[in-house]
Amino acid sequence: MRSEVAQLRLEGVSLAATIGSQYLLQDISFEAFPGDRIAIIGASGAGKTSLLRIVNRLSEPTAGSIYLEEKEYHQIPAIQLRQQVTLVMQESKLLGMTVREALQYPLVLRKMPRSQIQQQIAYWMERLNIPEDWLEKTELQLSVGQKQLVAIARALATQPKILLLDEPTSALDAGKASHLIEVLIQLADSGQTTILMVNHQLELAKQFCTQVLFLQAGRLSQNASNSSQLDWDKLKANLIQAETKATQEWH
Ligand SMILES: Nc1ncnc2c1ncn2[C@@H]1O[C@H](COP(=O)(O)OP(=O)(O)OP(=O)(O)O)[C@@H](O)[C@H]1O
Numbered sequence: 438m439r440s441e442v443a444q445l446r447l448e449g450v451s452l453a454a455t456i457g458s459q460y461l462l463q464d465i466s467f468e469a470f471p472g473d474r475i476a477i478i479g480a481s482g483a484g485k486t487s488l489l490r491i492v493n494r495l496s497e498p499t500a501g502s503i504y505l506e507e508k509e510y511h512q513i514p515a516i517q518l519r520q521q522v523t524l525v526m527q528e529s530k531l532l533g534m535t536v537r538e539a540l541q542y543p544l545v546l547r548k549m550p551r552s553q554i555q556q557q558i559a560y561w562m563e564r565l566n567i568p569e570d571w572l573e574k575t576e577l578q579l580s581v582g583q584k585q586l587v588a589i590a591r592a593l594a595t596q597p598k599i600l601l602l603d604e605p606t607s608a609l610d611a612g613k614a615s616h617l618i619e620v621l622i623q624l625a626d627s628g629q630t631t632i633l634m635v636n637h638q639l640e641l642a643k644q645f646c647t648q649v650l651f652l653q654a655g656r657l658s659q660n661a662s663n664s665s666q667l668d669w670d671k672l673k674a675n676l677i678q679a680e681t682k683a684t685q686e687w688h
Pocket residue numbers: 454455456461479480481482483484485486487488
């Protein structure tokens with residue numbers, strides 16, 4: 438049965454640009470419950486990454502409020518918040534660490550016992566088919582897609598309440614992308630993690646999500662809280678139209 442308490446709730450959230458008078462996000466409201474899988478879609482520049490950043494508190498809304506399990510974000514110290522709300526950027530860095538060190542680092546910060554750290558890392562490496570011989574590699578020895586997988590494993594091992602993924606499949610081949618989506622679905626279905634994922638590949642978004650947020654020029658043009666009732670052909674047509682419009686505006 439669905440929990441009564443939203444794990445994440447945004448109420449009228451806006452974000453003004455730091456330079457200029459443009460709004461990156463305007464009047465965004467939605468809620469997510471434990472285990473929800475939310476696809477954020479929209480043309481380039483629509484505000485998808487800005488939305489993830491604001492949920493991770495890397496940017497502060499200029500209006501509106503965000504709640505984690507009904508607690509207003511400002512009542513939660515930023516470090517504590519980011520231990521529960523984890524963002525994996527599109528281009529993740531291992532910050533000069535080996536893969537082993539990078540996977541261990543956030544778990545050591547969380548004071549997880551050593552044996553549990555090893556267990557968590559081994560579990561997620563196996564789930565994501567990460568070979569053991571990557572452990573001593575640095576990011577210079579990994580491809581963009583391999584780094585992306587390590588960054589996702591690092592985030593999953595921390596068992597976040599909210600996992601924010603910015604185009605996690607952009608550098609993966611079709612087989613690996615599909616496998617990752619399956620792993621994410623199983624994780625969310627276990628009921629402990631709510632996942633918000635930006636994805637330009639509509640087929641993967643469709644495979645993944647229970648809910649769709651469609652952003653257009655910083656506004657939520659569609660909030661389909663039940664993606665199974667969504668007309669995906671219409672959504673695809675709307676997305677192509679939005680992409681064409683955004684491209685014309687850039688020229
Ligand atoms: N700090 C900032 N100040 C001013 N404008 C910004 C700032 N950050 C982003 N932008 C602009 O805000 C808009 C939204 O950017 P955002 O990165 O959120 O889009 P996006 O939907 O994730 O795009 P993409 O699919 O290309 O990654 C863009 O027009 C971008 O140029």
